[in-house]
Amino acid sequence: MKAAETIWMDGKLVPWDEAKVHILTHSLHYGNSAFEGTRAYKGEKGLAIFRLQDHTKRLLRSAKITLIDCPYSVEALESAQIELLKANHFEGNVYIRPIIFLGYGVMGVYHKAAPVNVSIAAWEWGAYLGDEGIEKGIRVKISSFTRNSIRSTMGKAKAGANYLNSQMAKFEAIESGYEEALLLDEEGFVAEGSGECFFIVRDGVLISPPNENSLESITQATVIELAHDLGIPVERRRLTRDEVYVSDEAFFTGTAAEVTPVREIDARAIGNGGRGPITQRLQSAYFDVVYGRNPKYHHYLTTLN
Numbered sequence: 001m002k003a004a005e006t007i008w009m010d011g012k013l014v015p016w017d018e019a020k021v022h023i024l025t026h027s028l029h030y031g032n033s034a035f036e037g038t039r040a041y042k043g044e045k046g047l048a049i050f051r052l053q054d055h056t057k058r059l060l061r062s063a064k065i066t067l068i069d070c071p072y073s074v075e076a077l078e079s080a081q082i083e084l085l086k087a088n089h090f091e092g093n094v095y096i097r098p099i100i101f102l103g104y105g106v107m108g109v110y111h112k113a114a115p116v117n118v119s120i121a122a123w124e125w126g127a128y129l130g131d132e133g134i135e136k137g138i139r140v141k142i143s144s145f146t147r148n149s150i151r152s153t154m155g156k157a158k159a160g161a162n163y164l165n166s167q168m169a170k171f172e173a174i175e176s177g178y179e180e181a182l183l184l185d186e187e188g189f190v191a192e193g194s195g196e197c198f199f200i201v202r203d204g205v206l207i208s209p210p211n212e213n214s215l216e217s218i219t220q221a222t223v224i225e226l227a228h229d230l231g232i233p234v235e236r237r238r239l240t241r242d243e244v245y246v247s248d249e250a251f252f253t254g255t256a257a258e259v260t261p262v263r264e265i266d267a268r269a270i271g272n273g274g275r276g277p278i279t280q281r282l283q284s285a286y287f288d289v290v291y292g293r294n295p296k297y298h299h300y301l302t303t304l305n
């Protein structure tokens with residue numbers, strides 16, 4: 001990770017190396033936090049944050065779900081993210097990581113009296129699954145871990161605790177020689193990647209599972225909008241692993257992963273074993289949107305002026 005100059009902590013900009021917490025920070029022990037991952041892209045008008053309001057709203061919804069009272073409004077947190085990007089002197093694309101967490105002062109699982117802290121860090125970050133992955137596609141393993149059950153965790157929250165599941169699946173996939181994990185739900189249907197939503201293409205139709213067992217992905221929603229623009233039919237329905245194996249194309253979507261083609265799953269080549277043509281069209285349409293090259297979607301971009 002490339003360090004930046006400052007981090008926003010509870011209303012103040014703190015030098016990067018001084019942005020620290022106490023070892024008895026509640027969230028460090030029990031895992032309850034709400035966070036976001038948002039990207040800003042350097043286009044013609046300088047850095048522009050993609051779907052800032054949608055990400056910030058989801059951040060506050062995640063905190064509500066996990067019973068954390070955030071002391072800041074959506075508007076205040078949006079301003080803080082803009083202030084942070086202005087205060088740092090970024091040269092390339094940036095990843096923004098706001099987190100609402102339980103601070104120092106109370107121990108024990110019951111967290112009502114724990115102080116709530118908010119911080120926002122941002123740093124320059126390239127393609128999450130690699131530049132080569134964006135072009136040629138990645139190799140994926142269907143995880144031996146079931147995606148967190150909706151009976152016991154709350155996947156609509158981008159909550160720190162949910163990511164133990166993702167972390168174990170990702171580690172297993174990489175140690176097994178793959179680049180990403182695809183998790184199935186309790187019934188065996190495709191849920192999502194460790195940090196992405198999932199699509200296949202079959203006979204010209206774009207198919208993505210409903211969000212019952214995944215985060216409500218902002219990138220997935222954007223790609224579906226773009227598919228409508230391009231006249232590509234879209235279905236939201238459950239997928240089994242065997243249907244995925246025989247798909248013509250497959251790809252992941254996520255703020256970090258952007259639109260990353262999947263070229264192989266569990267030793268089965270997907271389609272032509274590379275980036276498929278519909279994936280390529282959607283990927284380039286997505287990059288046009290985030291870099292400000294598609295005027296229809298300028299409303300999704302927040303510039304720093």
Ligand SMILES: Cc1ncc(COP(=O)(O)O)c(C=O)c1O
Pocket residue numbers: 037166192193194195196197214215216217218219220253254255256
């Ligand atoms: C588990 C999980 N699913 C899906 C996504 C994709 O969501 P988004 O497109 O809003 O970044 C993410 C990333 O935030 C994630 O962590």
